[in-house]
Amino acid sequence: MSYRAISRPAITALSTGAARAGIWMNTREGGLSPAHIAGGADIVFQIGTANYVVRDSNGQLDEAKLAEIAAHEQVRLFEIKLSQGAKPGKGGILP
Numbered sequence: 001m002s003y004r005a006i007s008r009p010a011i012t013a014l015s016t017g018a019a020r021a022g023i024w025m026n027t028r029e030g031g032l033s034p035a036h037i038a039g040g041a042d043i044v045f046q047i048g049t050a051n052y053v054v055r056d057s058n059g060q061l062d063e064a065k066l067a068e069i070a071a072h073e074q075v076r077l078f079e080i081k082l083s084q085g086a087k088p089g090k091g092g093i094l095p
Contacts, residue, residue, distance in 0.1 A: 008035040015039020024076060032069055043074045048081040 011033065018025040018041035025041040027033075029048030036043055047054055054069065056062040069075055 005030065008033070011035035012038045015041040018042075026079065029081065032072065032075065037072065037074055041074065042076045043072070044077045044079050045069055045075050046079045046081055 005028075012035045015025050015036050016039035019039055023041070024044050025036060025039070026044040027036055027046050029046055031053035032043065032045055054062055054065045056065075066078075070078075
């Protein structure tokens, strides 16, 4: 579940658990929040089909926003999601 789909304390708890287990935590499409960072886990930042977190006002990739996220010490990897599997037959598939 992405950030804003579950509570801040839940994300912090998941991040803390991931850090203790020595595994990475995926942000999903909701973006990187202080709750992800607070737990201390290494982070996989997901860029989804409609991720406005790293886009400019015209919908294009905003390299400055991407660089800001990449500057976080805990962000280890970017994952690019190419389609939305939760909506079979009409998901957010990129052309």
